[in-house]
Amino acid sequence: MPAHENVNIPSGNEEEADRRPLVLVHRLPRFALPFDMRTTFRLLDPIASATDESPQDFLSRHAPSIRALITVGPTPVNADLLDLLPSLRLVVGSSAGVDHINLTDCRRRGIAVTNAGSAYSEDVADYAVALLLDVFRRISAADRFVRTGSWPRKPEYPLGFKLGGKRVGIVGLGSIGSEVAKRLVAFGCRIAYNSRNKKPSAPYTYYANVCDLAVNSDVIVVCCALTKETHHIINKDVMTALGKGGVIINVGRGAVIDEKELVQYLTRGEIGGAGLDVFEKEPDVPKELFTLDNVVLSPHRAVLTPESFEAVREVITANLNAFFSNKPLLSPVQYE
Numbered sequence: 001m002p003a004h005e006n007v008n009i010p011s012g013n014e015e016e017a018d019r020r021p022l023v024l025v026h027r028l029p030r031f032a033l034p035f036d037m038r039t040t041f042r043l044l045d046p047i048a049s050a051t052d053e054s055p056q057d058f059l060s061r062h063a064p065s066i067r068a069l070i071t072v073g074p075t076p077v078n079a080d081l082l083d084l085l086p087s088l089r090l091v092v093g094s095s096a097g098v099d100h101i102n103l104t105d106c107r108r109r110g111i112a113v114t115n116a117g118s119a120y121s122e123d124v125a126d127y128a129v130a131l132l133l134d135v136f137r138r139i140s141a142a143d144r145f146v147r148t149g150s151w152p153r154k155p156e157y158p159l160g161f162k163l164g165g166k167r168v169g170i171v172g173l174g175s176i177g178s179e180v181a182k183r184l185v186a187f188g189c190r191i192a193y194n195s196r197n198k199k200p201s202a203p204y205t206y207y208a209n210v211c212d213l214a215v216n217s218d219v220i221v222v223c224c225a226l227t228k229e230t231h232h233i234i235n236k237d238v239m240t241a242l243g244k245g246g247v248i249i250n251v252g253r254g255a256v257i258d259e260k261e262l263v264q265y266l267t268r269g270e271i272g273g274a275g276l277d278v279f280e281k282e283p284d285v286p287k288e289l290f291t292l293d294n295v296v297l298s299p300h301r302a303v304l305t306p307e308s309f310e311a312v313r314e315v316i317t318a319n320l321n322a323f324f325s326n327k328p329l330l331s332p333v334q335y336e
């Protein structure tokens with residue numbers, strides 16, 4: 001959908017007559033809201049507006065009436081933006097992760113923040129399992145083997161591994177991690193997890209320390225948010241603890257893993273493989289990984305399905321409606 005299609009620019013009397021709440025669409029040019037919200041909200045989009053003003057001047061002109069914004073994808077919400085919007089009271093994130101939003105600054109200014117809640121969780125969990133199956137059974141590598149015409153020349157193809165019975169350590173047992181666990185239990189895997197706190201209702205073994213989790217796992221699945229505490233939590237000690245046959249799946253954020261170390265461990269054969277949907281400096285992916293058949297690479301797609309877009313549209317709408325009618329927000333982000 002072209003970026004401007006779901007945006008209308010109010011002006012003059014039309015603006016006064018229009019009772020839909022005004023919401024700023026905050027986005028980098030390469031991102032667009034993937035759904036239409038115009039029936040409920042009056043969307044203000046500096047990028048799609050046909051004025052000669054700079055985005056800063058445009059925002060300053062509208063600032064007094066901007067109380068809520070939707071930030072599209074990973075578009076940063078930082079102090080420079082918040083300085084321009086003194087009336088802002090709500091930042092609606094359209095992603096599950098909120099590492100692109102300066103939560104400290106929002107809290108200081110009394111601005112509430114919401115995220116996508118569990119709108120993406122099932123799709124991300126499916127994707128994590130798909131990456132894991134792909135790495136274990138070498139599906140993408142087998143596809144390359146067939147497409148490049150190797151099959152008739154070299155009928156032997158390396159064996160993949162069975163998923164059932166493997167010990168899977170999930171880092172972050174939130175909404176996504178719990179969905180991953182549910183799916184892998186059905187595959188006959190044994191689940192353990194690490195998170196900030198033990199979850200009394202989770203029937204899985206808890207490890208307070210990620211290294212202990214890794215020693216006791218064949219696979220690590222990273223599902224946690226990126227925070228100061230989780231930055232590079234998967235470091236070389238964890239990779240050593242996971243060991244030679246160990247596999248790492250990442251559907252969280254790239255920087256949860258020390259990517260330089262991961263590349264070293266993979267190229268030296270010191271861990272068994274990886275399935276990666278996220279990277280430290282997207283869209284840049286370390287070139288060393290391109291030649292490794294035991295690594296499956298994906299361009300941050302785990303969340304993206306038409307169904308999850310519909311679910312996130314509902315969450316965003318519910319949060320905005322709640323905000324504009326002074327009701328409790330649906331998926332508020334808890335400040336640390």
Ligand SMILES: O=CC(=O)O
Binds near residue numbers: 097098116303
């Ligand atoms: O990565 C995507 C998200 O956080 O929703």
